[in-house]
Amino acid sequence: xxxxxxxxxxxxxxxxxxxxxxxxxxxxxxxxxxxxxxxxxxxxxxxxxxxxxxxxxxxxxxxxxxxxxxxxxxxxxxxxxxxxxxxx
Numbered sequence: 001x002x003x004x005x006x007x008x009x010x011x012x013x014x015x016x017x018x019x020x021x022x023x024x025x026x027x028x029x030x031x032x033x034x035x036x037x038x039x040x041x042x043x044x045x046x047x048x049x050x051x052x053x054x055x056x057x058x059x060x061x062x063x064x065x066x067x068x069x070x071x072x073x074x075x076x077x078x079x080x081x082x083x084x085x086x087x088x
Contacts, residue, residue, distance in 0.1 A: 002077050002078030002081055002082070003082065005074055005078075006071060006074045006075045006078050009070070009071055013067045013070075013071065016063065016067055017064055017067055017068075020060040020061070020063040020064035020067070021064060023056055023057070023059060023060030023063075024056075024057050024060035024061055026056060026057075027052075027053045027054065027055070027057025027058070027059075028053065029053070030049055030050075030053030030056065031050050031053035031054055033049070033053075034046045034047070034049035034050040035050065037049065
């Protein structure tokens with residue numbers, strides 16, 4: 001039962017994981033762009049973009065980590081009960 005639950009959760013949380021990874025990438029890209037903009041725009045605007053990008057990146061990382069921990073705990077429970085992994 002735990003194997004099936006872990007598999008279903010992996011499938012159902014795949015869009016959430018992908019969105020979190022995309023948010024981390026967009027946030028990191030925003031940080032890099034704001035660092036390059038320091039030469040062309042006033043520094044408060046570039047610093048604000050860097051903070052925004054860092055926040056988006058961190059939020060995506062937290063969401064991804066929470067999903068990963070939940071799935072890992074269920075997989076550990078499945079291994080503990082049956083002695084084998086989700087894929088056999």
